[in-house]
Amino acid sequence: MTELCIDFGGTAVKIGVLDTGSPLATTQIPVDRRDPLGRAEIAARELIAGTRPEAIGVALPGVVDRRAGTLVRAHDKYTSLAGVDVRAWAEKSFGAPAAIENDARAALVGETVHGVAAGARDAVLMTIGTGIGTAAMMDGIVLRGATDHAGILGGHVTVDVDAGPCNCGNVGCAESLASTWALRTHPDLRTHPDLRALVEAAGHDRGARDVLDRFVRVWGAALVTLCHAYDPAVAIVSGGVLAAREAIVPGLTAHLERHMWSSAHRPQVVVPDRPDLSVLRGLAVIARKDLDA
Structure with a gap:
């Protein structure tokens, strides 16, 4: 069965x-902020080369309404898609049934079906990049909740009540303190254009190393909250910055060991081998399940 999968990321x-x-x-293309669907349609048509997929999966970096096929909210991301029926666009453009999902949930499905956590039934995922995306699975069921908000707002837990406001409306969110977005918005951090640059600089610059250490503690605090909430057997940590996993994973693991509830299970922390495929693989599974249903 052939699936066409489209992952609308923060930068690509x-x-x-x-x-x-x-x-x-x-294939991969830069985000076109003015017309993201039109540019994606052109690139997807070139990729499928006239063939017709049997199912379509589309991932968006925010809260989605799977029933309505729309993006509900993604603060400062894809504002042009507000109120747009993305599922209808996909079905009309490519002539097949489409499923819409949050990108972190799709990544979690991809890694627990085909990836580094294949077979896991209790898992959480935290992806670190432009923001911090999360998702959770319990007893093989991906959590969505009454309004599709469950599990995906782990980047918006408060880790510092005295910090400034996040664009989500909360204060001291993990995402507002330790992400590429944080690097761009905090005046004292703008010398590092992205997280990879920060990790590279930390190898020879004490100031950058101190910033990275704080970021790892923030990520660890968010991950502790996910583990306390969902009791996973495995914690998947992903994102481009994890190419330098040796600079990050030991700190996260140590943070879990020190700060989780005394009797709580310390999950295995794993990093995808092909993080670029996590969302696409998950979308294929979700689209196929929706079609079968």
Whole structure:
């Protein structure tokens, strides 16, 4: 079964054609803020080369309404998609049934079905990048909640009540304190354009190393909250910055060991081997399940 999967990320759109979860072809384009759907449609048509997929999966970096097929809210991201029926766009553009999902949830499905946590039934995912995305699975069920908000707001837990406001309306959120967005908005951190640059600088600059150490503690605090809430057997940590996993994972693991509830299980912390495929693989599974249903 062939699935066309489109992942609208913070800085790029990843597009893939998959056969029952196995990638056949992929491409990536920059985000077009003015017309993200139009540009993605052109790139996807070039990729599928006239063939017709049997199912379509679309991931968006925010709260989605799966029933309505729309993006509910993604603060400062894809504002042009507010109120747009993305599922209807996908079905009309490519002539197949479409499923819409939050990107972190799709990544969690991808990693627990085809990836580094394959077979896990109790898992959480935290992806670190422009923001901090999270998702949770309990007893094999991906959590969505009454209004599709469950599990995905782990980047907006308060880790510092005295910090400034986040663009979500809360204060001291993990995302507002330790993400690429934080680097861009905090005057004393702007010397580092992104998280990869921060990690690279930390290898030879004491100031950058202190910033990275604080970021790891913030990520650890958010991960502790996820683990306390969902009691996972495995914690998946992803994002481009995890290419330098040796600079991050030991600190996260140590933070969990020190700060989780005394009797709570310390989950295994794992990093995807192909994080670029996590969302696409998960979308293929979700789209196929929706079609079968």
